[in-house]
Amino acid sequence: MTRISNTLLWLLVSVLAARLGLSALLPFADTTEPRYAEMARIMAETGDWITPWFDIGVPFWGKPPLSFWTQALSFKLFGVSEFAGRLPSWLANVGIVWLVYNLRRYLHPDPLGHGAKTQGLWAALIYATTALGFLSAGTVMTDSFLALGTSLTLVSLIIRLQGGPPLWGWLFFIGLATGLLAKGPLVLVLAGLPVFLWALAFNRWQPLWHSLPWVRGLALTLLMSAPWYVLAELKTPGFLDYFIVGEHIKRFVVSGWQGDLYGSAHDFPRGTIWLYLVLASMPWGLAAMAGMVRHHWRGVHKLQHWLSGEHNVSTLVVLAALAPALFFTLAGNILWTYVLPGLPFVAVLASGLLTPDTGQRLPHPTVAASLLIPVLGTLASGWVYLYPEQLKTERELVMTASQLAGRSSARLVYTGEPPFSARFYSAGRADSIDVESLRLQLANGTLRRPLAVAVGKNQHDLLGQLQQITDPVDENRRYKLFLLEPMTNNTAGNSNSDRKLPAFHYTEKHQQPLS
Incomplete structure (x- = not known):
């Protein structure tokens, strides 16, 4: 292997290792990561491997269970933690990197005659260091x-x-x-659309038929995926109607679709998905386009070379790269993660347009571009690690409540629905309490057990009432935490009784917040 190949391999391994390390560093921030992690935790705890549960008695019909299976298995093997929750996505990313490497190796070499291994490593590195490729590698x-x-x-x-x-x-x-068990029939569209357009444009139906064992292969696909769909419908009737019709048709054609049982629909301007593709492929997508503009004749020559191979197979690579953006062009209810299936093929195309130097070392701009996203991601992660209160996460607050529970058996409750991060970090023990019920218990002195109460910072009236008699023991971006304890006989004569509601004992005003 040449020195340039060794450099590419070293950079690729370093990027993957750095992303794995960052997976253990950051807390889960609401809403996506802790929501899916909590459902996986429940699956691991209950042993229900058929239905992911959104909440007690509420099945989650929004996604098939493959990601939850892997995360639940990871929790069982390594314990419940951020690292264990994110490890399956990192392994899936490693699999994609390996596929990108192999795809580039099998495509015809570029005009400069670089070795197949070098080109494969180059394409793999480009994918691993795109903005969305790097981010998704360590995200639940x-x-x-x-x-x-x-x-x-x-x-x-x-x-x-x-x-x-x-x-x-x-x-x-x-x-x-894999796609059917990961996200459903969408895989048939995102994989089928580029294949159909390619076969139609170049009349490649015969090579397509002879390249694959269609009958036995489709039987294998059904054998692997269909049983779960049947069991899911039998266990929670209504699943297929919601998942197939709602999630795969109404979600994308009905603006502001109100049928979403687990969140809120988005409504972005049509065509926004193309902006997402540019952002997700940073910095390589823009670099490849800039290279084509700067060296127009060379870029055209390279594209002609790519598109003129046997079976016009490189056109299929182009279509695969653009398929998600094409499919979601007219959709308003989208997220930028929807372009992720196209990024491996964007990386392969970029590797052909941005061919590394033939010398013994990579040029400095190439190294800088490959390090841009990993370095920015590492710096951002380090800042968040030092200042976790900037995230919408309940990890630190739940840790404080756990300390209070160890000292006073206080139960953690939220004045409203607990965020998913609170549910995850409390192992499902965080509960909600009605504000009027809490006020009544405070006024009447009828609290039966200690409470660690998380009050939303937008609940000004309740915060004002509590802060007149006690300071919060902790707070984060969204909540302030108060420790409330029933009055006991030995606290009845406390000298600070004039600052307490009748028959009720609060945390002392001078107590320092717990860290």
Whole structure:
């Protein structure tokens, strides 16, 4: 392996290792990560591997269970922690990196004659250091597994079209099953759309048919995925109607769709997905476009070379890169993570347009570009680690409440629905309390047990009442935490009784907040 290949390999391993380390550093911040992590924790705790549960008695019909299965298994193996929750996404990302490497190796070499391994490493490094590629590698989310499924499907087909081993033909159908269990029928669209357009444009139906074991392969896909769909519908009837019709049709064609049972619909201007593609592929997408503009004739020559290979297979790479943006162009209810399945193919295209130097070392701009997102991500993570109160996370507040519970058996309650991060970090023990009920107990002195009460900072009336008689023991970006204890006989004569409601004992005013 040449020195440039060694440098690329070293950079790639360093980026992946750094992302893995950051996965253990940051707390879960509401809403996506702790929501999915809490559902995985419940799955691991209850042993219910069929239905992910959104809350007690509320099944989660929004996504299939593959990501929850992997996270729950990780919790069982390594304990419940941020690292264990994020590890499956990191492993899925490593799988995508490996697929990008293999795809680039099997494509025809560039005009400068670089080795296949070098080009494979170069493409893999580009993907690993895109903005969304780097972020998704250590985030509790379902999109990583959808991207793994679509990448495995399309990469397998392209490699087979290039004469790769028959095993890749079977991996095509395993990729479909992975996507069906990760995010549902969307994988059929994101993988099927570029294949259909490519076969239609170049009349490649016959090579497409002969490259894959269609009958046995589809049977394998159904065998791997269909049983869960059947069991899920039998266990919680109504799942298929909500998931297939609601999540896959109404979500994208009905602006501000109100049928979402687990969140709120988004309504962005049509075409926003293309802006997301640019942002998600930073810095490489813009660098590749700038390279084409700066060296117009060379860029055109490279594109012609890419698009003129056997079976026009590189056009399929282009279509795979653009398929998510094309599909979601007219959708308003979108997130930037929706372009993730296209990024592996964007990286392969960028690797052909941004060919590294043929010398013994990578040029400095190339190294700088590959380090930009990892360095920015590391710096941002370090800042958040030092100042976790800047995030919408309840980790520190729950830790304080746990200390109070150890000292006074106080139960953690929120004046409103507890955020998902509170539910996760309290292992499901965080509860809610009605504000009027709390006020009545304070006024009548009828509190039966100590409470660690998290009061929203927007609840000014209640905060004012509590702060007249006690200071919060902790606070974060959204809540202030108060320790409230029932009055006992030995506190009845306390000298600060004039600052307490009748028959009720509060935390002393001079007590220091717990850290």
